[in-house]
Amino acid sequence: MSRTIKGQNLIKGSSGEWEIVIGMEVHAQVTSNSKLFSGASTAFGADPNSQVSFVDAGMPGMLPVINEKCIEQAVRTGLGLKAKINLRSLFDRKNYFYPDLPQGYQISQFKDPIVGEGEVTIDLKDGTSILVGIERLHLEQDAGKSIHDQHPDQSFVDLNRSGVALMEIVTKPHMRSSEEAAAFLKKLRAIVRYLGTCDGNMDEGSMRADVNVSVCKPGGYEKFRADGSFKHLGTRCEIKNVNSLRFIAQAVEYEARRQVEIIEEGGTIRQETRLFDSKQGETRSMRSKEEAHDYRYFPDPDLLPLELEQAWVDAIAKSLPELPDEKRARFIAQGLSPYDASVLVSERELADYFEDLAQGVDAKAAANWLNNEILGRLNKAGLAITEVPVTASANNAIIRMISDNTISGKIAKDLLDIVWTEGGDPKAVVEARGLRQVTDTGAIDAAIEAVIAANPEKVEEVKAKPKLSAWFVGQVMKQTGGKANPAAVNAALKTRLNLPDEG
Amino acid sequence: MSDPTAMTLAEARDALKAKKMSSRELTGAFVAAIAAGRGLNAFITETAETALAMADASDRRIAEGKAGALEGLPLAIKDLFCTKGTRTTAASKILGNFVPPYESTVTQNLWNAGAVMLGKTNLDEFAMGSSNETSAFGPVFNPWRSKGSNQNLVPGGSSGGSSSAVAADLCLAATGTDTGGSIRQPAAVTGTVGLKPTYGRCSRFGIVAFASSLDQAGPMTKTVRDAAIMLTSMASIDPKDSTSVETPVPDYESFLTQGVKGLKVGIPKEYRIDGIPADVVAMWDKAADWLKSQGAEIVEVSLPHTKYALPTYYIVAPAEASSNLARYDGVRFGHRAASPRDITDLYERSRGEGFGAEVQRRILIGTYVLSAGYYDAYYSRAQKLRTLIKRDFDQAFEKCDVLLTPSTPGPAFGVGAKTSDPLEMYLQDVFTVTVNLAGLPGISVPGGLTESGLPLGLQLIGKAFDEGTLLRAAQAVETAADFKAKPAKWWTA
Numbered sequence: 001m002s003r004t005i006k007g008q009n010l011i012k013g014s015s016g017e018w019e020i021v022i023g024m025e026v027h028a029q030v031t032s033n034s035k036l037f038s039g040a041s042t043a044f045g046a047d048p049n050s051q052v053s054f055v056d057a058g059m060p061g062m063l064p065v066i067n068e069k070c071i072e073q074a075v076r077t078g079l080g081l082k083a084k085i086n087l088r089s090l091f092d093r094k095n096y097f098y099p100d101l102p103q104g105y106q107i108s109q110f111k112d113p114i115v116g117e118g119e120v121t122i123d124l125k126d127g128t129s130i131l132v133g134i135e136r137l138h139l140e141q142d143a144g145k146s147i148h149d150q151h152p153d154q155s156f157v158d159l160n161r162s163g164v165a166l167m168e169i170v171t172k173p174h175m176r177s178s179e180e181a182a183a184f185l186k187k188l189r190a191i192v193r194y195l196g197t198c199d200g201n202m203d204e205g206s207m208r209a210d211v212n213v214s215v216c217k218p219g220g221y222e223k224f225r226a227d228g229s230f231k232h233l234g235t236r237c238e239i240k241n242v243n244s245l246r247f248i249a250q251a252v253e254y255e256a257r258r259q260v261e262i263i264e265e266g267g268t269i270r271q272e273t274r275l276f277d278s279k280q281g282e283t284r285s286m287r288s289k290e291e292a293h294d295y296r297y298f299p300d301p302d303l304l305p306l307e308l309e310q311a312w313v314d315a316i317a318k319s320l321p322e323l324p325d326e327k328r329a330r331f332i333a334q335g336l337s338p339y340d341a342s343v344l345v346s347e348r349e350l351a352d353y354f355e356d357l358a359q360g361v362d363a364k365a366a367a368n369w370l371n372n373e374i375l376g377r378l379n380k381a382g383l384a385i386t387e388v389p390v391t392a393s394a395n396n397a398i399i400r401m402i403s404d405n406t407i408s409g410k411i412a413k414d415l416l417d418i419v420w421t422e423g424g425d426p427k428a429v430v431e432a433r434g435l436r437q438v439t440d441t442g443a444i445d446a447a448i449e450a451v452i453a454a455n456p457e458k459v460e461e462v463k464a465k466p467k468l469s470a471w472f473v474g475q476v477m478k479q480t481g482g483k484a485n486p487a488a489v490n491a492a493l494k495t496r497l498n499l500p501d502e503g
Numbered sequence: 504m505s506d507p508t509a510m511t512l513a514e515a516r517d518a519l520k521a522k523k524m525s526s527r528e529l530t531g532a533f534v535a536a537i538a539a540g541r542g543l544n545a546f547i548t549e550t551a552e553t554a555l556a557m558a559d560a561s562d563r564r565i566a567e568g569k570a571g572a573l574e575g576l577p578l579a580i581k582d583l584f585c586t587k588g589t590r591t592t593a594a595s596k597i598l599g600n601f602v603p604p605y606e607s608t609v610t611q612n613l614w615n616a617g618a619v620m621l622g623k624t625n626l627d628e629f630a631m632g633s634s635n636e637t638s639a640f641g642p643v644f645n646p647w648r649s650k651g652s653n654q655n656l657v658p659g660g661s662s663g664g665s666s667s668a669v670a671a672d673l674c675l676a677a678t679g680t681d682t683g684g685s686i687r688q689p690a691a692v693t694g695t696v697g698l699k700p701t702y703g704r705c706s707r708f709g710i711v712a713f714a715s716s717l718d719q720a721g722p723m724t725k726t727v728r729d730a731a732i733m734l735t736s737m738a739s740i741d742p743k744d745s746t747s748v749e750t751p752v753p754d755y756e757s758f759l760t761q762g763v764k765g766l767k768v769g770i771p772k773e774y775r776i777d778g779i780p781a782d783v784v785a786m787w788d789k790a791a792d793w794l795k796s797q798g799a800e801i802v803e804v805s806l807p808h809t810k811y812a813l814p815t816y817y818i819v820a821p822a823e824a825s826s827n828l829a830r831y832d833g834v835r836f837g838h839r840a841a842s843p844r845d846i847t848d849l850y851e852r853s854r855g856e857g858f859g860a861e862v863q864r865r866i867l868i869g870t871y872v873l874s875a876g877y878y879d880a881y882y883s884r885a886q887k888l889r890t891l892i893k894r895d896f897d898q899a900f901e902k903c904d905v906l907l908t909p910s911t912p913g914p915a916f917g918v919g920a921k922t923s924d925p926l927e928m929y930l931q932d933v934f935t936v937t938v939n940l941a942g943l944p945g946i947s948v949p950g951g952l953t954e955s956g957l958p959l960g961l962q963l964i965g966k967a968f969d970e971g972t973l974l975r976a977a978q979a980v981e982t983a984a985d986f987k988a989k990p991a992k993w994w995t996a
Binding site for chain 1: 584585591593598601603604605607707708709710711712714715716742743744745746822823825826828829830832834835836846850870873874875878882
């Protein structure tokens with residue numbers, strides 16, 4: 001799918017405009033109780049070296065045995081990425097020395113990964129969507145953690161993470177702006193969280209991205225898409241381990257400008273691995289391609305080729321939940337705007353909350369209520385949707401009371417404030433506090449008469465300028481303690497003051 | 504019974520069962536024999552106390568009528584098997600005083616059957632060698648010497664401590680491991696029986712890895728029957744080893760009485776290589792006649808890729824070893840260099856000090872063949888050849904049931920005779936490595952003595968997981984060879 005790049009995504013250099021091309025390798029920790037090749041626990045935050053089996057510690061004679069749950073999670077993720085599941089895949093050893101790598105090699109998948117090509121649709125702020133191709137997904141072991149800051153001349157190693165299953169998800173270089181890069185990771189995170197295959201917790205390192213950035217002259221990317229040749233693209237630099245959406249956008253912006261400057265000053269880009277310093281907001285060289293390790297990959301002789309049965313894969317496919325794209329389409333069909341739908345499906349918990357909230361009421365009204373009232377209050381309080389103090393069903397009851405004219409929209413907001421801070425069943429609160437809307441015309445008429453009697457001069461003004469009737473409505477509402485139905489007040493006023501219809 | 508240590512495993516088993524002697528008495532005799540045989544250097548660690556305690560426990564179980572298949576029978580364990588609470592060295596300095604907090608599956612199976620552990624036997628460092636001279640704990644001597652000579656000979660390798668201990672009656676039987684011939688070659692040069700089972704028959708869990716796709720544990724015994732008894736207990740289906748194969752373990756001893764009538768025995772013509780001593784060829788021919796006279800049919804078969812086996816082996820095995828031995832880095836266990844400057848210095852000096860020359864050589868070869876730019880030329884081609892070598896066997900086994908070959912190119916050689924030339928040493932495995940590359944079972948059975956009075960072995964090779972047929976043929980060779988010779992006990996003097 002080719003598309004013309006939008007002007008705001010081009011970088012203006014001294015020699016003209018440049019285009020950014022981005023690919024990503026995302027490491028996502030597999031949600032599983034035990035590690036990829038051992039029975040040790042994967043729970044986060046345990047005491048150092050308390051979740052380490054003899055296999056994870058690389059003890060002599062220990063052998064890896066694959067955890068079927070991790071395989072299932074990788075396949076589930078592959079299916080969620082609409083990717084090809086490879087029924088035969090291989091585990092390879094990636095050899096290098098480091099104290100947090102007890103075996104002296106990481107078991108990974110090099111030539112034959114478990115998942116092949118797939119795609120992810122990302123929705124941009126301007127309402128457009130683009131497809132990002134997935135190159136592959138493979139399983140590998142995480143390493144332990146080296147700790148250098150606890151002793152002046154010793155380092156410590158925590159092997160709790162050693163052997164934890166990671167999925168490495170590699171995209172094609174299909175992203176062309178920092179917004180797209182961040183949107184991709186956000187979408188990928190939503191998908192794995194919907195699937196339950198990764199908790200997507202970037203703070204705890206459950207998800208982190210290596211971002212490949214290059215720049216080229218406008219048009220180069222189209223040529224690359226046309227013939228697949230990387231010669232049309234610039235030399236890429238890989239920014240390692242970026243662990244937030246904000247940092248990804250910053251790192252891409254910084255790195256692209258750095259590359260443009262170098263090229264425009266007559267230099268060339270060295271293919272290298274760089275680090276993103278989030279404090280300085282810049283990328284720094286880590287090692288060049290020449291300094292890269294020779295990992296001496298070869299098939300792990302301790303593990304047989306992994307062979308899956310199509311029927312097993314099909315059973316997993318049948319068990320997949322509704323994913324963000326499908327949910328979004330359904331929400332739009334229910335009357336939501338594409339933007340609202342995108343926002344609501346971005347988090348599974350939010351979408352679930354919305355669905356409970358919208359049960360049996362107008363979807364648009366429910367979305368507005370969620371966006372304007374609930375998310376607004378959560379934002380103010382710095383709370384997540386999972387921490388919302390008022391249940392979806394309570395909110396659903398409020399919306400129902402608005403739509404059946406039991407309460408006015410204004411009262412509904414007050415009511416939400418009450419149950420938000422004090423709790424309680426909204427219906428009971430309405431009854432107990434007499435918040436029921438007044439639709440009784442007698443009561444409304446009485447209030448109108450009282451306002452007219454107190455403000456005779458206003459009657460003439462309104463008759464001359466019917467738009468001023470809003471003042472009367474406000475006064476009547478005040479008179480009724482906000483409980484009068486505004487539509488009924490309007491209608492009664494019109495009759496009483498002989499106002500024209502469009503008034 | 505005059506000397507209980509001279510019994511076979513089967514004889515000792517029957518004696519214990521008949522309550523003619525206790526495990527305590529039997530074990531005590533071996534403990535004494537091991538002490539008297541220290542000149543052979545067959546053991547790295549003797550575990551006399553553990554042995555006697557295990558013997559007592561066995562005697563209690565025998566009294567209670569709860570005896571296992573190997574109840575009370577004293578065995579020696581190659582020091583490559585991790586034994587819980589007992590130092591395990593792989594004959595390397597790099598493991599230091601490593602005491603495993605776990606037990607290998609094979610040894611656990613033996614203990615579950617009631618066997619008694621006498622100690623841990625010497626070996627070539629990390630099982631890399633064919634003479635037991637690369638051990639950090641010194642060479643092992645072969646109990647056999649040439650007629651009229653006092654020269655010390657090697658016991659073969661890498662399971663040289665086990666072969667020496669079995670031949671010298673320091674144990675009833677021993678465990679070995681075989682990556683390229685490390686059970687069969689030492690058995691051949693010590694007049695003992697050595698069985699390398701099909702890859703996947705015995706679990707590799709808890710065995711210090713050398714080359715994972717080739718390593719296989721097996722028994723080293725005085726007789727074919729003993730090998731069958733041992734294998735029945737050693738073999739298992741192990742969920743802790745992904746390469747363990749889910750095939751039920753039969754009672755291998757039951758195959759021994761079946762004879763070889765009608766069995767087709769293949770003679771691979773490519774094994775008639777130049778430079779093999781005449782007595783080796785003569786014994787090979789004689790063995791074919793033995794089998795024929797017992798009703799087997801002899802057929803000539805071809806294994807055309809045989810000549811590529813050694814080069815293939817010396818790419819695949821070091822490649823895997825270079826990776827398997829990366830974990831010995833001085834960080835978590837074993838030897839660590841004193842006062843390292845930094846992590847690189849820690850690695851370089853710990854490994855430089857901890858690994859011997861042969862191990863270092865193989866790590867270097869293995870690292871080289873896996874390196875970028877060389878992988879395709881070496882490792883990848885070796886894997887293709889391995890497939891062809893395996894196919895050779897598949898095709899040969901369409902024409903026959905077992906293959907008959909010599910075990911080694913010659914008898915035991917002098918200590919130090921081949922240490923200066925690694926290639927000369929590697930030739931020791933010329934008849935055995937093919938079997939590991941193809942993952943097949945093979946057994947070495949004593950065929951007789953050379954003119955100078957040294958044992959020679961005959962190798963039989965079977966189809967995958969057909970150890971039963973292999974043992975039948977081995978039994979026939981053993982019966983015909985009627986090998987009763989014993990080395991003079993010079994080491995007890």
